[in-house]
Amino acid sequence: MSGQCCEDLHNRLARVAFQAGRTLKESFRLSQLEAVVRMVEEHECDFVDALRKDLHKPRFETVVSELMLVKNEAFHATNNLKKWMQPQYVERNLSTSLDDCVVISEPLGVVFIMGTWCSPIQMCLGPLVGAIAAGNCAIISPSECTPHTSELLHRLLPFYLDNECFHVIIVSTNDLPEVVDLKYDHVFFTGNREEGRRIAQAAARTFTPVTLILGGKNPCYVDQHCDIATTAQRVAWARFHNAGQSLVAPDYVLCHRDVKVRLVQALKCCLVQFYGSDPRESCSLGRMVNLEIFNRTRDMLWRSGKVAVGGQAVEAEKYIAPTILTEVAESDPIMQQDIFGPILPILTVNSVDEAIAFINKQEKPLCVYAYSSNSKVISRLMSETSSGSFCSNDSVLQSLMVALPFGGVGASGVGSYHGHYSFDTFSHRKSCLLRSTRFECVTYLRYPPYEDRNLSLMTWASTLSQKSQGWCQIL
Structure with missing residues (x-):
């Protein structure tokens, strides 16, 4: 089977799983987040060894800047998932005072996450935590430049995560735009600006939203x-x-x-x-x-x-x-x-x-x-x-804080992730107005024939009230 056919198959399998509602329940999301933590903990030595082979990376750096960050992301999502999933009620005016006005976070669908070679574990699994928490299926593509780490992720994920909802593919950087053309519901890319531009152009062809974490001269x-x-x-x-x-x-x-x-x-x-x-x-x-x-x-x-x-x-x-x-x-x-x-x-x-x-x-x-x-x-x-982020009297630490959003601005990127911001990145915030047909005492004012008196009443009922300074002006 050719590379692109294989990637298309993973996409379709994930799409079928998502449409069947496999990822929607809180219990499923929590179980997958817990599986990510188990994978990282049970194979810490394997991840350390893979990064030593790929980057000669010391164990200390791998644990602190890669594995610990992934676990913190998963713990933070697990601790807050119930709250993140709850509908958010918004301010109402008089005309909607008897209605429910809520924002619901719904999963996007099948998302594609492309990692980078300089942080090959946390830049694949960190965004994946957000995608799981938000209820998506995901396909991740580790960097071909770190073959030992990529092969390890390719081998381990099927033993820990749901095989229909989550997949790992290893794709050449040059082939990434063609993979993006397969149509995903969100593309998350970490890398340099030139590659990011190509990914964004490919995603634009199918109106696919993107998050781009790009480099820059800090x-x-x-x-x-x-x-x-x-x-x-x-x-x-x-x-x-x-x-x-x-x-x-x-x-x-x-x-x-x-x-x-x-x-x-x-x-x-x-x-x-x-x-x-x-x-x-x-x-x-x-x-x-x-x-x-x-x-x-x-x-x-x-x-x-x-x-x-x-x-x-x-x-x-x-x-x-x-x-x-x-x-x-x-x-x-x-x-x-x-x-x-x-x-x-x-x-x-x-x-x-x-x-x-x-x-x-x-x-x-x-x-x-x-x-x-x-x-x-x-x-x-x-x-x-x-800038995407700022830190005084230290460096890098702001990018390791799961409660702070991390991402670029302008040429350094689009969008952000970490913690609740990852959940938002991989969610659609759907506005919902839940009404009844029982009350027409205000609604009838909007119907023709239009009259000035109805316009005045409609304006009064539909305008949000001001706080104390408004009442002061009236008095």
């Missing part, structure tokens, strides 16, 4: 007034976690000239503290996922700025040392493309105004980070820049 502003040692530790961890292969890592630093020397020195100390004198020998540092990403990252490194620390690259191991770049120009290649590697460019600015202007001149990023002990500086960065 700025990190370091103010004159901050704890440099703590800032360096938090920035270094965020940038070099998973060998820099992260959608939410700080992509570049903006700092004052008199801060740069101290910050670079503090970052050097952090790298020795984190990875030792030879990071290549460290068990805490990952590798590039493949030679394509390695070569692209190395080429940007060699053609940009001045290496202050690091810079070594070993092609046979797909290894690039944690690297700090200074004397970086805005026109350098490292500033023109998203960085998926262990490189941190540092640019200088003269003021917070210049930093804000620099950030706003770029495409809207997925994240903005600001380090300062001055609350006014933090407030300005938060309110005067636009």
Whole structure:
């Protein structure tokens, strides 16, 4: 059976299961969420081993940033599912005072979830938790760039989740638009902007709604007034976690000239503290996922700025040392493309105004980070820049909070997920007005022949009342 025929078969099987109402009951959704948790817990060692083979990812990073996040998503959904599924009653006017005006969250149907290689477990299973909670059937497609992790998900899911409602397919990135053409009720994609554009165009052909979590050059502003040692530790961890292969890592630093020397020195100390004198020998540092990403990252490194620390690259191991770049120009290649590697460019600015202007001149990023002990500086960065998320005096953590929505804006994405926001992403909020035919004392006013007196009464009955200030105006 050809690849596309197989994918079409999975789609049709899931569609039949959804139309039969298999996913609608709360008990079914809870059982599937509990199965996701069991799968992650019972096969923790297998997931750790798969990511070690694919990304040389340390066990600590796999557990904290992948498995723990998936379990937290599932626990949060389980704890709140009953409340999320309840109808929401809305404000009524006099003409509808005897009616029920409610919003019902109904599942969309069969959704397609495409993961990314830099977080291959949580970017497949995290959205899947939301799809399950909302009552959908789902087909997930792990990244072909992480073959061991993808094969593990392909093998494990049928043993834990309903085989008719949930499927795993492994599709080449180039073939994803053709798969989207098979018509789903929602497409959730995580990846780079170029691939996201192709997915969105394919989905538009069938009017399929999309959620796009895309990359972006996430700025990190370091103010004159901050704890440099703590800032360096938090920035270094965020940038070099998973060998820099992260959608939410700080992509570049903006700092004052008199801060740069101290910050670079503090970052050097952090790298020795984190990875030792030879990071290549460290068990805490990952590798590039493949030679394509390695070569692209190395080429940007060699053609940009001045290496202050690091810079070594070993092609046979797909290894690039944690690297700090200074004397970086805005026109350098490292500033023109998203960085998926262990490189941190540092640019200088003269003021917070210049930093804000620099950030706003770029495409809207997925994240903005600001380090300062001055609350006014933090407030300005938060309110005067636009990004998918914002975090002050730390990095990445806002993307790990299941109670906060995570997603992009503008060029960094469309839509969001996590917790209740995932439930909303995979739901249709249907407005419902439940009326009786018994009361015509107000309704009759809308019928012809139209009269001014009826218009006045209809307007009075249909207008929402104002709060206290309205009564003050009347009195």
